[in-house]
Amino acid sequence: QQPVQSPQAVILREGEDAVINCSSSKALYSVHWYRQKHGEAPVFLMILLKGGEQKGHEKxxxxxxxxxxxxxxxxxxxxxxxxxxxxxGTETHGSSNTGKLIFGQGTTLQVKP
Amino acid sequence: EAGVAQSPRYKIIEKRQSVAFWCNPISGHATLYWYQQILGQGPKLLIQFQNNGVVDDSQLPKDRFSAERLKGVDSTLKIQPAKLEDSAVYLCASSLVSGGAQTQYFGPGTRLLVL
Incomplete structure (x- = not known):
């Protein structure tokens, strides 16, 4: 029940906007977003817990x-x-607040000058 | 605050050999996770500990992989014997419950190449 991310890859110019989507076939308790640079560990961005909630981190x-x-x-x-x-990374209601995450396949973002 | 520490950072072994990875979580984090990340894919959970007890090891290939977390702090993950398909980055993460959710913080990982 891996979540599906779209698009798989996106190329932007500096200053442009992008949207990355994450969809699950299971009822979700929370969604966690991470960014990983090549050869480095995933870095936590934010957690969303409730329906319709929005959070922000820089831009x-x-x-x-x-x-x-x-x-x-x-x-x-x-x-x-x-x-x-x-x-x-998605946490389903069956695993709510256990910390067990299932990660999507990733979306590669490249920002060019 | 120190982050999650892992060693070694890189390891090259031949198939059928054994290998062990070490992880030291962030101080005070009760939950520790081991993930396998194959190139081009998202991290896949292998095992989750709460203090020194196993919470979930449903995706751990128990015929060759083993993990322990003695005294509820450091953890080791072992592969014996290794196969070619075990080539991956092994990530350790730890978490603390805050505000109804567990934020996981990842270590730098151990990059394993099995020849």
């Missing part, structure tokens, strides 16, 4: 539609430092 924000089992990550006015692979 990166996310929403969680609990009814649709979907989350979207919004990158506004992208910077070169945003380049990397973005993963969503």
């Amino acid at each position: 990166i924000s996310a929403s969680f539609n609990e009814k649709k089992q979907q989350s979207s990550l919004y990158l506004t006015a992208s910077q070169l430092s945003y380049s990397g692979t973005y993963f969503c």
